[in-house]
Amino acid sequence: MINLPILPILICLPLIGLLFILLSSENDENSIQSKKSAIWTSVSNFLLSLYLPLNFNKEIPHFQFVNSFNWFNSDNLKFTLGVDGISMPFIVLSTFLILLCVIYIYPQKKKNMRMYLASFILLESFLVGTFSAIDLFSFYIFFESILIPMYLIIGFWGGDRRVYSAYKFFLYTLIGSVLMLIAIIFLYQEFGTTSIARLLDYTLPFYIQVWLWLAFFASFAVKIPMWPFHTWLPDAHVEAPTEGSVILAGILLKLGGYGFIRFNLSFLPDASIFFTPFIYFLSVIAIIYTSFIAIVQEDMKKLIAYSSVAHMGFVTLGIFSANMQGLHGAIVQMISHGIISAALFFCIGSIYNRYKTKEINYFGGLSQKIPKMSVFFLIFTLGAIGFPGSSGFIGEFLTLVSVYSRSTLVAFISSFGVILAATYMLLLYKKVFLGPINSNLDNKVNQLHVYETITFLALSIMILIIGIKPNLILSYTTSSLDRIVSLYPITIF
Amino acid sequence: MIILPEIILSLGFLFLLCISPFIKADSHKYIGYLSLLLIFLTQFSIVKDIFIFEEVFEGFFIIDSFGSFLKLIILISAGLVLFFYLIVKHDKSLNRPEFSLVVLVSLIGMMFMVSANNLLSLFVSIELQSLALYILVSFSKEDLNSSEAGVKYFVVGSLSTCIFLFGSSLIYGLVGSTDFSSISNYMTDQPDIPMILIIGLIFILVSISLKISAAPFHMWTPDVYQGAPTIVTAFISTAPKVAVFGVLIRLLVFPFGEIIVDWGKLVIILSITSMIIGSLGAIMQSDIKRLMAYSTINHIGFMLMGLVPGTEEGITAISIYLIFYLTMNLGVFLFILNMQRDQINVTTIKDLSGLYKTEPVMAGCLAIILFSMAGIPPLAGFVGKLLILNVVVDGNLFFLAIIAVLTSVIAAFYYIRMVKSIFFDDPTEELDILTNNQSKLLMILFSFFNLTVILYPQFFLNLSASIALSLFALK
Numbered sequence: 009m010i011n012l013p014i015l016p017i018l019i020c021l022p023l024i025g026l027l028f029i030l031l032s033s034e035n036d037e038n039s040i041q042s043k044k045s046a047i048w049t050s051v052s053n054f055l056l057s058l059y060l061p062l063n064f065n066k067e068i069p070h071f072q073f074v075n076s077f078n079w080f081n082s083d084n085l086k087f088t089l090g091v092d093g094i095s096m097p098f099i100v101l102s103t104f105l106i107l108l109c110v111i112y113i114y115p116q117k118k119k120n121m122r123m124y125l126a127s128f129i130l131l132e133s134f135l136v137g138t139f140s141a142i143d144l145f146s147f148y149i150f151f152e153s154i155l156i157p158m159y160l161i162i163g164f165w166g167g168d169r170r171v172y173s174a175y176k177f178f179l180y181t182l183i184g185s186v187l188m189l190i191a192i193i194f195l196y197q198e199f200g201t202t203s204i205a206r207l208l209d210y211t212l213p214f215y216i217q218v219w220l221w222l223a224f225f226a227s228f229a230v231k232i233p234m235w236p237f238h239t240w241l242p243d244a245h246v247e248a249p250t251e252g253s254v255i256l257a258g259i260l261l262k263l264g265g266y267g268f269i270r271f272n273l274s275f276l277p278d279a280s281i282f283f284t285p286f287i288y289f290l291s292v293i294a295i296i297y298t299s300f301i302a303i304v305q306e307d308m309k310k311l312i313a314y315s316s317v318a319h320m321g322f323v324t325l326g327i328f329s330a331n332m333q334g335l336h337g338a339i340v341q342m343i344s345h346g347i348i349s350a351a352l353f354f355c356i357g358s359i360y361n362r363y364k365t366k367e368i369n370y371f372g373g374l375s376q377k378i379p380k381m382s383v384f385f386l387i388f389t390l391g392a393i394g395f396p397g398s399s400g401f402i403g404e405f406l407t408l409v410s411v412y413s414r415s416t417l418v419a420f421i422s423s424f425g426v427i428l429a430a431t432y433m434l435l436l437y438k439k440v441f442l443g444p445i446n447s448n449l450d451n452k453v454n455q456l457h458v459y460e461t462i463t464f465l466a467l468s469i470m471i472l473i474i475g476i477k478p479n480l481i482l483s484y485t486t487s488s489l490d491r492i493v494s495l496y497p498i499t500i501f
Numbered sequence: 502m503i504i505l506p507e508i509i510l511s512l513g514f515l516f517l518l519c520i521s522p523f524i525k526a527d528s529h530k531y532i533g534y535l536s537l538l539l540i541f542l543t544q545f546s547i548v549k550d551i552f553i554f555e556e557v558f559e560g561f562f563i564i565d566s567f568g569s570f571l572k573l574i575i576l577i578s579a580g581l582v583l584f585f586y587l588i589v590k591h592d593k594s595l596n597r598p599e600f601s602l603v604v605l606v607s608l609i610g611m612m613f614m615v616s617a618n619n620l621l622s623l624f625v626s627i628e629l630q631s632l633a634l635y636i637l638v639s640f641s642k643e644d645l646n647s648s649e650a651g652v653k654y655f656v657v658g659s660l661s662t663c664i665f666l667f668g669s670s671l672i673y674g675l676v677g678s679t680d681f682s683s684i685s686n687y688m689t690d691q692p693d694i695p696m697i698l699i700i701g702l703i704f705i706l707v708s709i710s711l712k713i714s715a716a717p718f719h720m721w722t723p724d725v726y727q728g729a730p731t732i733v734t735a736f737i738s739t740a741p742k743v744a745v746f747g748v749l750i751r752l753l754v755f756p757f758g759e760i761i762v763d764w765g766k767l768v769i770i771l772s773i774t775s776m777i778i779g780s781l782g783a784i785m786q787s788d789i790k791r792l793m794a795y796s797t798i799n800h801i802g803f804m805l806m807g808l809v810p811g812t813e814e815g816i817t818a819i820s821i822y823l824i825f826y827l828t829m830n831l832g833v834f835l836f837i838l839n840m841q842r843d844q845i846n847v848t849t850i851k852d853l854s855g856l857y858k859t860e861p862v863m864a865g866c867l868a869i870i871l872f873s874m875a876g877i878p879p880l881a882g883f884v885g886k887l888l889i890l891n892v893v894v895d896g897n898l899f900f901l902a903i904i905a906v907l908t909s910v911i912a913a914f915y916y917i918r919m920v921k922s923i924f925f926d927d928p929t930e931e932l933d934i935l936t937n938n939q940s941k942l943l944m945i946l947f948s949f950f951n952l953t954v955i956l957y958p959q960f961f962l963n964l965s966a967s968i969a970l971s972l973f974a975l976k
Contacts, residue, residue, distance in 0.1 A: 078959075079958070079959070080958060080959050080962065120857075145887075148878065149878040149879050149883070149955070152877055152878045152883075153877070153878050153879050155877060156872055156877060159917065159920075160924060163921060163924065163925045164924050164925055170925065171921055171925050174921070174925070175914070175917070175921075178913070178917055179910060179913070179914060182877075182910050182913055183907070183910045186906035186907070186909065186910055187903070187906065189887075189890065189906060190890065190894060190899070190902050190903060190906060193887075193890055193891050193894040193902075194894050194899075196891070197891070197894055197895050
């Protein structure tokens with residue numbers, strides 16, 4: 009087997025592609041040149057990222073494909089990249105979704121298309137960097153860098169209130185993560201190293217753990233987002249362009265969950281146990297409360313945004329249950345939500361492109377207008393509900409099993425979330441796709457064009473594959489999660 | 502004895518002064534370029550002797566690598582400002598040979614400042630520097646704002662002078678000498694430090710805070726920044742800040758290093774108020790120059806924080822932050838200098854709107870520099886902030902670190918507000934297209950520097966660490 013420095017390649021390749029996009033001709037009609045460069049970059053990056061699962065050794069719990077670069081001329085502060093079973097699926101998810109976004113963009117016309125594509129390709133580099141950084145400082149740098157392209161995507165190509173939403177997104181996320189920066193510096197000062205692998209060997213006194221836990225929590229709770237820190241999300245989603253929402257819901261939210269597993273749960277076990285009831289409390293509220301809010305939404309994107317908060321509630325429940333089913337459930341739930349919510353946002357984007365509105369009441373009987381889409385949308389809807397056979401089911405089921413072993417009451421209450429999810433998703437489907445054709449709609453029958461079909465097809469296949477054979481993901485994560493699970497006793501309460 | 506770079510600069514200045522009346526046309530250009538050459542020569546003489554350590558003029562001045570390093574930064578930034586002056590079009594009133602000459606005088610003052618080793622020589626050199634700056638601020642004679650700013654600057658500056666003199670006289674009365682090493686020796690011999698000495702130090706600290714525009718002594722800054730001609734604002738926000746910061750570091754670390762417990766608290770107060778006022782004050786500003794004044798206050802507060810633990814790492818971090826601060830500030834001011842509509846300079850944030858349409862490259866460069874100022878990774882500003890926070894957390898000053906990061910989030914708001922204007926707003930009236938290729942190139946260089954620093958931070962760390970070491974060698 010050749011030993012490729014695969015992670016640096018995955019990070020640098022988009023940067024090279026970025027150069028091509030920026031240098032492509034400006035006056036070119038439809039910016040075909042830059043679109044082609046973007047497609048080539050993202051396709052090759054996705055194919056290269058498949059190198060990771062193919063050559064991944066499932067038995068090893070430690071970091072693999074490690075590449076380390078001197079940065080501050082010190083052994084303790086290096087620029088280190090590597091993946092383990094927890095981060096690997098997210099890297100593939102990132103490259104996959106960015107690829108779909110670029111395919112989806114291909115037939116469209118937008119102002120300043122070059123910069124739009126450039127932002128996504130830059131985002132890809134940063135996302136892979138965030139998931140593969142195994143050094144605290146490099147993680148922080150990538151984690152924060154994402155703000156710049158995302159701020160521009162929302163603010164430049166967004167809807168009417170884009171500027172307000174872009175501010176809100178930027179400042180909310182920044183204020184959470186600067187507190188994490190202090191925690192990171194503290195860890196560095198305390199142990200003299202920022203290598204995540206080495207930090208795992210140390211334990212901290214309880215009261216310090218509590219403060220550090222809160223600092224990390226501030227960052228990830230905003231990112232994931234947990235109730236009551238979620239208010240930036242509906243705004244950002246509604247105003248962001250379709251592809252922006254896809255990346256936001258598909259990957260950026262997962263950074264929060266990933267951070268919880270990687271930092272709060274791995275470094276700070278005592279504080280995590282201490283705060284578990286608190287997390288359960290917030291998660292249950294998120295699941296129930298935001299589901300109710302989702303039911304009454306009139307904007308499709310806003311509805312999906314609130315449902316994201318509810319779904320992320322399941323993720324935090326699973327993570328802080330800290331047993332194997334819970335963590336497995338959380339990871340599958342994150343991946344599956346990444347795919348499903350991305351798919352739903354793509355669909356809504358397609359509807360919006362045709363009718364220029366996202367109002368639910370504007371529509372009705374759309375299944376007769378765009379029949380193919382109604383099939384896809386049904387698959388995605390069932391996925392979001394957690395229908396058996398779809399990936400959503402695996403995530404929610406595993407999570408609820410694990411929570412049940414910790415607290416029956418919490419499991420009981422949060423299982424209502426599944427019913428509520430069915431309520432708002434099916435209502436959405438009924439109002440938009442079923443019933444008589446709304447008089448607002450013209451008589452034209454719309455077809456999906458080929459790029460949309462590719463996107464939807466790829467996503468629905470992924471939903472079914474993960475739903476039927478979740479072991480595809482879980483087999484990678486098990487050995488890495490073993491270590492974390494061993495930190496937590498069987499009964500927490 | 503080595504030849505002092507200050508002597509070269511002074512003699513060169515006198516020579517230029519003598520020949521300036523004899524140049525008939527475009528004298529400001531010739532004198533400007535000759536001044537640049539002179540600055541370059543001076544830099545060369547500094548680099549030649551950068552590792553020399555020597556006390557000269559009976560201990561009135563000291564030559565060490567800390568001072569030499571600061572002199573280099575001062576000369577480089579002043580040289581860049583002079584270069585801006587030469588390549589950008591100005592108001593006619595600025596096109597006089599005296600401009601470069603006055604800049605040179607203030608440079609002489611700054612160079613003496615950072616190598617002063619005696620309260621007396623320090624006082625004289627601060628005065629030399631300040632008097633030149635008063636003239637510069639009120640250089641546009643026809644412009645009322647400029648004159649008003651000059652008067653304000655002068656009044657506040659004189660007040661600062663008085664306070665400095667009062668503080669030094671208290672210390673002199675107690676110690677019996679104005680020499681830094683005598684003051685230091687006095688404190689090591691004394692079992693408890695008399696209150697009067699601390700009061701004297703407080704006076705000196707207040708005076709320096711007035712010069713460096715640390716809150717709550719910042720009131721003059723926004724007015725002067727806005728009123729002064731932009732090129733002068735670019736100058737006073739860079740080189741003098743470095744010089745005064747150098748003086749502050751030298752004073753606090755060496756002669757007053759013994760009473761770090763006392764001045765540490767004061768610097769914490771200065772730093773917290775500066776960060777808060779610097780971040781809150783700028784939110785409602787609509788003029789970029791005024792906004793930059795608050796931004797400077799905020800940055801100064803951040804740097805002051807690094808001084809609190811009084812460690813070598815702190816000084817290293819501050820030196821690096823100063824370098825990054827200069828590149829960011831010079832970049833923004835170079836852009837402001839080039840902001841024109843129908844040949845008239847404009848400076849409000851609104852004028853930036855829709856910049857990406859007319860000048861996509863410049864818009865990108867400016868956005869990079871602004872994000873860097875906000876401290877967003879992976880840009881230079883973040884590296885600077887990271888190093889300072891590292892020192893602060895190392896000193897167990899967690900509340901300070903938390904205030905610092907929270908205020909930097911607030912500050913990020915107004916930087917990204919400018920980014921918003923550049924990219925998101927539709928242009929109302931477009932700015933003139935930038936035809937000045939030298940400015941374009943320099944902007945690209947500044948932003949490129951800010952973008953790539955993350956790849957070689959160790960270079961700056963090594964550089965500054967050796968400098969901080971030389972400062973602590975005195976102790």
